Amino acid sequence: MHDRVIETVRHAVITHHKRSGAVLFSDTTLRDGEQMPGATLEPDDKLQIARALEAAGVHSLDAGFPASSEQDIQAIRKMIGVIRKPVLTALCRTVRSDVDAADRALDGNPDHKRGVSLFCGTSPLHRRYKLEKSQAEVLNIITDSIGYASEKFRIVAFSPEDASRTEIDFLCRCYVEAIDCGATTIGFPDTVGVLTPEKAVDFIRAIQDRVHNLDRALLAVHFHNDLGLAVANTLACIREGANVVQCTVNGIGERAGNASLEEVAMALALHPDQYQRSFRIDTTQLAPLCRLVAELTGVMIPRMKPVGGANVFATEAGIHQDGLLKHPDTYLPFHPETVGADGIRLVLGRHSGRRAVAHRLEAMGLDSSDKAVLAVVERIKQQPKGTVVDDELLRRLATAGTS
Numbered sequence: 001m002h003d004r005v006i007e008t009v010r011h012a013v014i015t016h017h018k019r020s021g022a023v024l025f026s027d028t029t030l031r032d033g034e035q036m037p038g039a040t041l042e043p044d045d046k047l048q049i050a051r052a053l054e055a056a057g058v059h060s061l062d063a064g065f066p067a068s069s070e071q072d073i074q075a076i077r078k079m080i081g082v083i084r085k086p087v088l089t090a091l092c093r094t095v096r097s098d099v100d101a102a103d104r105a106l107d108g109n110p111d112h113k114r115g116v117s118l119f120c121g122t123s124p125l126h127r128r129y130k131l132e133k134s135q136a137e138v139l140n141i142i143t144d145s146i147g148y149a150s151e152k153f154r155i156v157a158f159s160p161e162d163a164s165r166t167e168i169d170f171l172c173r174c175y176v177e178a179i180d181c182g183a184t185t186i187g188f189p190d191t192v193g194v195l196t197p198e199k200a201v202d203f204i205r206a207i208q209d210r211v212h213n214l215d216r217a218l219l220a221v222h223f224h225n226d227l228g229l230a231v232a233n234t235l236a237c238i239r240e241g242a243n244v245v246q247c248t249v250n251g252i253g254e255r256a257g258n259a260s261l262e263e264v265a266m267a268l269a270l271h272p273d274q275y276q277r278s279f280r281i282d283t284t285q286l287a288p289l290c291r292l293v294a295e296l297t298g299v300m301i302p303r304m305k306p307v308g309g310a311n312v313f314a315t316e317a318g319i320h321q322d323g324l325l326k327h328p329d330t331y332l333p334f335h336p337e338t339v340g341a342d343g344i345r346l347v348l349g350r351h352s353g354r355r356a357v358a359h360r361l362e363a364m365g366l367d368s369s370d371k372a373v374l375a376v377v378e379r380i381k382q383q384p385k386g387t388v389v390d391d392e393l394l395r396r397l398a399t400a401g402t403s
């Protein structure tokens with residue numbers, strides 16, 4: 001009887017998420033992101049990022065891999081009772097002892113806010129070289145461990161590692177059996193980042209067609225960025241009906257990284273007509289979140305990185321500066337405040353025009369008459385290549401003729 005009640009609750013939650021059409025953000029910055037060479041995070045750093053992710057509205061947090069690291073256990077223990085809104089999940093191999101380690105690490109978190117995420121290689125490459133197991137053996141491992149996990153957890157995700165290079169028939173069999181054994185989410189990881197949006201969509205359609213019990217599980221996608229397509233692939237799968245998207249802040253992760261949470265969220269925010277899916281991310285938290293992750297991981301945000309990069313609200317070009325001063329929409333896809341960034345930065349340099357120079361001189365309380373502005377623009381053009389004219393240099397150039 002008890003089992004049937006739990007089963008009914010599980011089913012109701014899944015049905016609710018599916019009917020709502022919501023895109024659920026599952027963040028894996030603290031796990032896949034931290035796997036990036038050199039991006040080690042201390043347990044306190046992880047807690048701080050988890051708080052920021054909670055404030056940003058993520059649905060679930062891939063909090064770590066308890067069986068692999070004592071530090072991950074410590075980080076998860078710090079989150080218990082503190083991180084309340086997102087579901088906390090722990091990564092496990094498809095072995096019972098990993099599930100036990102996750103159970104201990106997540107002890108004390110309410111049942112509906114804790115889960116496990118089990119993975120097992122399914123592609124021919126993984127079966128042959130890594131696991132040395134047949135398809136039948138892999139299936140047995142999956143069903144045994146998922147069955148065991150679902151006795152201890154209400155939320156059980158299963159990801160066939162290297163799914164995008166797995167035979168579609170076998171892949172779908174793994175999903176069907178995992179769901180039959182209690183998986184509440186099935187993941188589709190493009191582990192080595194080889195897919196294009198069109199091929200990703202083909203996979204999602206095949207899974208939806210062939211996994212006959214998919215009404216009992218959410219479908220999650222996980223893309224790597226080896227071809228620079230992780231975000232595009234994620235969006236294509238959202239369009240096709242994926243329920244959960246796994247992302248990392250700043251796109252940090254293995255090799256070329258993962259799908260950037262902030263980019264996926266902004267694409268959804270800017271194109272509600274296209275996706276017609278609700279999501280809970282508070283976009284005004286994104287730029288501060290990107291900065292925090294960069295600071296704590298030590299992985300700098302590239303200047304041109306969408307959403308979080310230093311250049312995305314900065315320009316030196318005269319025509320763009322003039323346009324931005326007249327109306328910010330002229331040369332921006334969205335305003336800085338939409339993502340909680342500092343503001344538009346008009347960088348003064350050799351490409352700048354009179355408008356921006358006058359604007360800055362006036363803001364600094366300096367002579368901004370036409371004559372003074374023209375003189376300063378001329379002096380800026382004589383500066384060495386690549387010079388960025390900061391306020392100090394501008395003051396010197398503005399007062400050069402008078403002192």
Ligand code: MN
Binds near residue numbers: 222224
């Ligand atoms: Mn990954």
